[in-house]
Amino acid sequence: MRVEMEEYKGYVLQIEDDAKLTTRVVRNVLNSITRLLQESEKKSPRNLMKLLEDSKGFIGVVEFDDERVLPLIPGEFQNSWSLVVVTLTAIVIALPSISNDCVKDLLFSISEGIYFVRHVEENLNPCEDLVKSRKASRRVGAEVDVYRTWLQIDLRKKARKGKRSKEILQWLGDEAAEHVKQYKNSNASLNHSFHKFIAAICMYRTSQTLLLHYNAQPSWPTDMDVFERVRSLIADIFLACFTNLSRVIKMKCHHDEIEKRQDSVRTAAQILGKSKAILNILQARQLPDIDMDSMAYIDKWRALSKNEILSEIDIERDGNRVDRITYPVIPHF
Template sequence: MKQLVLSVHEGLMYVRLIEDNLDAKGELTNSRKAANVVWLGVDLYSKWLDVDLRKLSVQAESTKEILEKLSDVAKTRFVECKKIYMNQCLKERPSKWPIKVLAANSMYRISQTLLQNCDSRNEMDDERLFEALTVMISDILGACLTNLQRVIFYCLSRAVIEREYCVRKTVHILGETEKIRKLLDQQPVSTLDPDQMACIEEWRSLNDLKISSPFIPSSANSETVFSTSSDLYLTME
């Protein structure tokens, strides 16, 4: 679990870079703030929306019970917050909802998705459930990282006044992400066009069309990149 947290922490550095460059209109500002609030709680305090994950892991008898608790807490928090911000939630699209509402809604949906995996596989043990969580995270990070090349070109095309700084920054990014870019170049990642690849909703629509299993079985000889049809899976190392 510690390695997974470290991997997400590292991946989020590039996610924020990509979002800073592609979300020019600020459409996802609240969503990004909500994600940062939730992640800081997990990363620094082992808490998810004030739920002590360490204490919960000791009290619960199984991983499924932990997910059920998180789902219940998130649902309660979502209902309470939405009542407070009812007018704003009715007027605005979900991406513009208040940070607390977005965070609770996200927590509930993630918990429910994993619980559905449990229910669809009666014999799913903790190890397999953890693997499903890992692949869920890597799917999202992998989708976001496909935009790295676009961000690099964007940085290079900035105004002349900014170019010297942008070039230095871009060279730094190129060096840090060399391995990631090699993985992404090994095969076509998806059928989405560049504009669609920058939108998580488009990836979700593509995911709905998948025929394959929702997670990749573990294997001692597994490759760094897995592919089913045009979908990409990046393992956490």
């Protein structure tokens, strides 16, 4: 215990830089964090783990948006992790002939996964466009979760009328395109409907990508096959996003403001406790050749080729390249 306390004294919250804490205080602090970690581990996201364990890798992060889908407007649009997941969630709810139990299980998994996604985005995606995308995902996500609607459109409407998944995907794409058209004609780039515009672009591209994929098949798949593909995309996107959790945890353990450091480190301990099983899955995965900063952005992942996602990389590090996920050493406040 004495060796452990000496190791972590440098991380302990100090009132002044030169302040020295007694062995008793350090022991109490370490015990407090240990209890918090243990309590958080008991809250491991069980539904999310079932989803992630079915994932074979990260391929979904390059397959949810096909570059062959023509843009509705010129210029680039930045995706956020959460908005893509919320969009895929809306599609899941809209699909016909899927049992309520299957849908509920997936929605529970997504809810648990979004908790970690939020931490990644809030700490590693500070640019203005992604902040706007994140706000859009919160607004739309709340609507999808509570009312089962997307931009005030009843997601179960077509399913109740006996429509097939192909017709539903086309319908969602058409509705999204109409929202984009209305926004462009309003000439109000900063009005309250901007979040709808962002969400509509994401829905259009995602639904059209699924249509493009299945239209290339010899025959249209069953509704359950479509559900399983969307489920797989969500799992892979979650896993790619979660490769940033170690970095988030470390950042929270080194907060610059002393007044906020204690709460920040406690949050880090909670994230670590809840995500320990997730990190175990990631430790067995090898990553594509992508630098640490780019890992934080879904569009950086999407820019990779499928071969880069599928190919194994050397275990030795090459510059900033990351090969395996490692547990962070958690400093104590």
